[in-house]
Amino acid sequence: xxxxxxxxxxxxxxxxxxxxxxxxxxxxxxxxxxxxxxxxxxxxxxxxxxxxxxxxxxxxxxxxxxxxxxxxxxxxxxxxxxxxxxxxxxxxxxxxxxxxxxxxxxxxxxxxxxxxxxxxxxxxxxxxxxxxxxxxxxxxxxxxxxxxxxxxxxxxxxxxxxxxxxxxxxxxxxxxxxxxxxxxxxxxxxxxxxxxxxxxxxxxxxxxxxxxxxxxxxxxxxxxxxxxxxxxxxxxxxxxxxxxxxxxxxxxxxxxxxxxxxxxxxxxxxxxxxxxxxxxxxxxxxxxxxxxxxxxxxxxxxxxxxxxxxxxxxxxxxxxxxxxxxxxxxxxxxxxxxxxxxxxxxxxxxxxxxxxxxxxxxxxxxxxxxxxxxxxxxxxxxxxxxxxxxxxxxxxxxxxxxxxxxxxxxxxxxxxxxxxxxxxxxxxxxxxxxxxxxxxxxxxxxxxxxxxxxxxxxxxxxxxxxxxxxxxxxxxxxxxxxxxxxxxxxxxxxxxxxxxxxxxxxxxxxxxxxxxxxxxxxxxxxxxxxxxxxxxxxxxxxxxxxxxxxxxxxxxxxxxxxxxxxxxxxxxxxxxxxxxxxxxxxxxxxxxxxxxxxxxxxxxxxxxxxxxxxxxxxxxxxxxxxxxxxxxxxxxxxxxxxxxxxxxxxxxxxxxxxxxx
Ligand code: WT7
Numbered sequence: 001x002x003x004x005x006x007x008x009x010x011x012x013x014x015x016x017x018x019x020x021x022x023x024x025x026x027x028x029x030x031x032x033x034x035x036x037x038x039x040x041x042x043x044x045x046x047x048x049x050x051x052x053x054x055x056x057x058x059x060x061x062x063x064x065x066x067x068x069x070x071x072x073x074x075x076x077x078x079x080x081x082x083x084x085x086x087x088x089x090x091x092x093x094x095x096x097x098x099x100x101x102x103x104x105x106x107x108x109x110x111x112x113x114x115x116x117x118x119x120x121x122x123x124x125x126x127x128x129x130x131x132x133x134x135x136x137x138x139x140x141x142x143x144x145x146x147x148x149x150x151x152x153x154x155x156x157x158x159x160x161x162x163x164x165x166x167x168x169x170x171x172x173x174x175x176x177x178x179x180x181x182x183x184x185x186x187x188x189x190x191x192x193x194x195x196x197x198x199x200x201x202x203x204x205x206x207x208x209x210x211x212x213x214x215x216x217x218x219x220x221x222x223x224x225x226x227x228x229x230x231x232x233x234x235x236x237x238x239x240x241x242x243x244x245x246x247x248x249x250x251x252x253x254x255x256x257x258x259x260x261x262x263x264x265x266x267x268x269x270x271x272x273x274x275x276x277x278x279x280x281x282x283x284x285x286x287x288x289x290x291x292x293x294x295x296x297x298x299x300x301x302x303x304x305x306x307x308x309x310x311x312x313x314x315x316x317x318x319x320x321x322x323x324x325x326x327x328x329x330x331x332x333x334x335x336x337x338x339x340x341x342x343x344x345x346x347x348x349x350x351x352x353x354x355x356x357x358x359x360x361x362x363x364x365x366x367x368x369x370x371x372x373x374x375x376x377x378x379x380x381x382x383x384x385x386x387x388x389x390x391x392x393x394x395x396x397x398x399x400x401x402x403x404x405x406x407x408x409x410x411x412x413x414x415x416x417x418x419x420x421x422x423x424x425x426x427x428x429x430x431x432x433x434x435x436x437x438x439x440x441x442x443x444x445x446x447x448x449x450x451x452x453x454x455x456x457x458x459x460x461x462x463x464x465x466x467x468x469x470x471x472x473x474x475x476x477x478x479x480x481x482x483x484x485x486x487x488x489x490x491x492x493x494x495x496x497x498x499x500x501x502x503x504x505x506x507x508x509x510x511x512x513x514x515x516x517x518x519x520x521x522x523x524x525x526x527x528x529x530x531x532x533x534x535x536x537x538x539x540x541x542x543x544x545x546x547x548x549x550x551x552x553x554x555x556x557x558x559x560x561x562x563x564x565x566x567x568x569x570x571x572x573x574x575x576x577x578x579x580x581x582x583x584x585x586x587x588x589x590x591x592x593x594x595x596x597x598x599x600x601x602x603x604x605x606x607x608x609x610x611x612x613x614x615x616x617x618x619x620x621x622x623x624x625x626x627x628x629x630x631x632x633x634x635x636x637x638x639x640x641x642x643x644x645x646x647x648x649x650x651x652x653x654x655x656x657x658x659x660x661x
Contacts, residue, residue, distance in 0.1 A: 026296050027434050033444075040447035047448060048076070048477055051292045052284075055327070056091050057082045058257045061284065067475055069500055072491045074475040075261050076285035083255035084264055084287055085124055085161035088326035090255065093121040100331045103305070104150050105350050107197040107337045112353065115150055117329075120157075122251035127151070127158035129249035130242065134189055134221040138163030138256055141266065143187035145169045145178055145209055147196030148336040151225045151242060152312050153322055155191045160264060163256035167266040167278070170313025171196055171203060173596040175211035177276075181268050184278055185484060188218060191242070193225040194232045199341035206232040260284025266484045267315055269421040270534040271493060272505070272524040278484030279421050286424050287327060289478025293425040293446060294324030297417060298358050298387060299432045305384070307333040307356035309347065309365060314531070315421040316391055319478075320360055324425070339365050344372035348380035348407075355384035359407075362530040363395040367560050370402055377406055387432050389415040392530030393562045394518050400439035418442035418518050420504060421532070422494070424478025427451075428516050441515045448476045453510055458498050469522060470508035471501040524620075526555040526563050531598050533565070535620075538601065541594035542567055542587060547575040552610050552618050553601070556627040564602040566627040567591075568610055568649075580606055603627070605652055609645040616641075626650070 027033050040047040045064035052061065061080030067073070092101065097118035104113040115123070136142060142159050144166055146152040152168070159166040167185045169178050182190065190213060196203040206224060210233060213219055223242045224234065234241075258264075264283045268276040294300055298320075306325045310316035312334075325332040333354060339347050339361075347369070351359060369376070388408050395403075395416050404414045413432035419425060427449045428442040429435075435443050445451050453461040453468030461468045479502070483490040497503045507519040521527060524535045535553040542551035549570045558564030569587065571578070584604045592600045611619040622634050626649050640646060 026299060027431050030434055030436070033431055033434055037445070037447055041450060044448055044474070048288065052077060052080075052288045054291050054295070055082060055087050055287055061260060065475070072487075072495045074479060074481065076282075076475075076477045077260035077288065080260040080284050081257040082260070082284060082287070083161065083163075083258055084283060084323065085128075085157040086255040087287060088157060088160075088323065089117065089121045089124055092326070092329045093117040096329065099329070101326060102150060102153055103331060103333050103354055105333055105335045105337065105354070107199070107341070109337075109342060109346065109349060110353065113150070120154075123150070123154045123246075124157040124161060125251035125253040126246045126249050127154045127242070128161040128253040130223065130245040131155075131158055131162060131164065131189060132253070133245070133249065134223070134240075136162055136164050136189055138258075139263075140164045140189075141167055141185045141187040143167045143169060143178075143182050143185060143190045145171055145173075145190060145192045145205065145212075146225060146312075147171050147193055147198060147203065147205060147227065148312060148334055149193065149225055149227055150334065151191070151193075153334065156265075156312075156318075156322060158253075161253060161255050163258050163262060165263045165266055167268070168313055168318070169268070170311055170596075171205060172311075172313070172598060174593055175208045176594050177596055178209065178212035179216070180275060181278075182212065182216065182219070184268075184275075185266050186218060188220045189223065190219055190221075191223045191225070193227045195228045195230050197228065197336065199338040202228070202230075204232075210235075258283045261481070263484075265318065267318065267421055269315075270525060270532045270537055272534055273536050274534075276534075276537070277486070277489065277493070279480045280482050280484045281424055281478075282481050285477035285479070287323065289425045289476065290319045290324040291327040293429075293478070294320060294328055294330070296431055297415060297426050297429050297446070298324075298360070298389065300325075300328045300330055301357070302329070304358055305331045305333065305354050305356045306358045306360070307335070307351060307354065308358075308360040309335055309339065310360070310362070310391075315419075315424070316360070319425050339369060340372075343376065344369050345376040345379060348377055348382060351385060352381050357384055358387045358389065359385055360389040360391065362392040363390050363399055364393065364529040364560060364562055366390070366399050366403055367396075367562075370399065371560070374406055382407065382409070385412050387415065388412045389417060391417045391419065391426075393527050394520065395440060397439035404439075413437070414439075416440075416442045418506075418516070422480040423476075424480060427472070427476070428518075438511075438513075438515055441511070441517045443515050445516070448474075450474050451508070451510075451516060452501060453508060454498050454501065454503075464510055464514050465512045467507065467509040467519070469498070470504045470506045470516075470518070471498055472504065473501060475502075520563075526553075526565060528555075528563050528565060528598060529561045533595075533599055537595060538565060538567065538591055538599055541591045541599070542569060544594060545587060545590045547571050547578065547583065548587070550610055552620060552623055554620055554624040554627050556603075556624070556629075558602065561602075565599065566603045566605070566623075567601040568605050568607055568623055570607060570610060605649075607645070607648055607652065609642060609648070611645050611649065612641050613639045614641045622646070623649075 059081040061077035066075040192209040308321040418428040450473040555563040
């Protein structure tokens with residue numbers, strides 16, 4: 001059943017590690033990786049028991065892995081008791097109190113605030129006591145809707161300290177999206193801010209939150225971070241300023257002894273159908289996986305300054321901005337701004353100011369910066385950098401080379417990490433300075449990870465030089481355990497397409513050397529600027545508009561975003577006289593308001609009919625090709641119920657197509 005898990009000797013087009021590169025402190029050679037990889041596959045329990053020793057356990061686990069694949073139920077480190085906040089904060093506050101834990105890079109360039117491990121312990125304890133005073137207990141859910149401010153980290157760790165489950169909602173999401181997530185998780189407290197400076201804008205965070213929680217009786221309190229001096233509406237009895245609340249409490253708060261399988265957090269992710277799913281991660285396995293992957297993938301060193309540009313609202317923020325680095329006692333950068341504010345030199349300025357050693361970012365950000373020219377990069381020193389990494393989407397080889405040659409001056413390995421919200425941590429990745437890289441390939445599986453390629457009929461594809469649906473043959477500690485409150489949906493979403501295998505939703509090629517190349521989603525999920533967006537979500541937002549009869553949303557190649565959003569829409573008869581320009585504007589606003597700016601369609605095409613089969617199924621594949629400008633092979637057009645629909649689409653394709661340059 002198992003196909004080529006280990007690497008073969010790589011052949012062509014390799015960026016062989018240079019001798020000048022500092023070798024990983026943890027893995028010295030490709031042979032050592034291969035040996036350890038084999039051990040992790042042959043004796044997973046021994047391997048993960050060893051890794052678990054990096055954490056402080058109040059009580060050690062009695063069993064490393066309990067799995068019931070028939071029920072799609074996995075438990076790691078059963079019997080173990082630990083606390084995430086204790087592991088991230090207290091043990092370092094004791095041994096290295098003065099070391100910076102978090103460096104907050106504020107929205108305005110040159111403004112920084114250093115939070116040492118001692119400070120962090122104090123702030124986390126205070127916030128935990130505030131939450132407790134507002135009735136938060138072990139198992140309760142707390143929703144966090146905050147810009148990138150230190151209180152975001154304090155609140156997550158404070159929840160973990162009490163055993164409450166945090167649910168961070170990206171502050172770019174709309175009121176409607178926030179409300180949906182508060183309802184689904186049953187949160188009893190919401191933590192938000194008066195305002196969120198982000199680049200040149202100021203997001204009215206509290207006003208959006210007010211709209212989201214209107215009339216929700218489940219919320220016992222709304223705690224508000226005072227980020228700016230701006231006054232906002234405060235509802236007496238419900239809304240409290242967090243700073244004033246913190247001033248009432250001391251910084252000492254005992255850490256709950258959590259079971260390994262107790263929930264740590266919920267994070268909502270888009271799927272191919274329905275509303276976003278509450279991906280649930282538990283304590284022991286997630287933490288062991290976060291610490292282990294952070295150590296090996298980023299080759300964590302004691303003097304690192306780890307700069308991950310992701311927002312905390314995504315899994316990358318959770319695992320490699322907060323938990324992974326702090327578990328390993330690494331200084332982590334919390335970046336409030338955006339890479340283009342006030343100009344395209346911002347990231348390099350932060351790198352130089354803070355002497356960042358690791359830069360972890362998304363290909364979409366790099367593509368946007370490349371467009372601005374190399375001078376922004378060349379003006380900076382970047383001598384502190386020793387490692388570059390990307391995540392979220394396939395990296396174009398030319399972007400990889402720019403990152404490697406221009407940003408890293410050929411000195412720094414580039415680590416392309418493939419993973420998902422559901423995987424908790426990185427699954428396919430090079431090890432820096434050890435794995436020879438091929439630009440555009442995430443290369444080889446991490447320890448304990450067994451990728452499989454499966455054809456559409458569910459047959460495992462053996463050997464190399466093959467493509468298929470990317471599945472995982474076995475569980476790993478960082479795997480999400482369920483969708484909050486919807487276990488059956490978890491089973492159906494991930495384990496029904498290919499029974500007993502976890503299906504990632506990605507297509508993938510395994511080349512002649514056994515290297516993995518992710519080719520993108522094979523389901524109805526779009527990867528827009530490294531963010532996951534369900535086409536169904538955007539369609540629901542569109543049809544919620546009174547003028548819309550039907551909508552079909554597809555992706556198309558986009559220079560900066562990777563994938564752009566294109567919506568084909570039919571309008572109701574009474575709206576057909578409306579101006580197209582106004583309608584398109586109104587529908588873009590509709591989606592932005594319903595989901596958030598990231599979902600705003602790049603193109604909206606109003607047509608008189610959608611291409612459908614005689615049984616009424618929308619021919620999405622045809623729409624995808626039209627949107628991408630691939631007109632020579634539209635598939636079988638004889639299945640169309642009404643062929644004139646296609647003629648109209650083709651006549652309209654000019655403004656739709658935006659081929660990749
Ligand atoms: C989807 C998961 C990386 C975690 C943050 C995104 C795509 C992710 C890569 C990569 C090619 C990638 C996949 C995956 N993806 N990393 N290195 N190369 N594709 O997590 O929002 O859950 O999205 O992002 O399509 O399924 P997410």
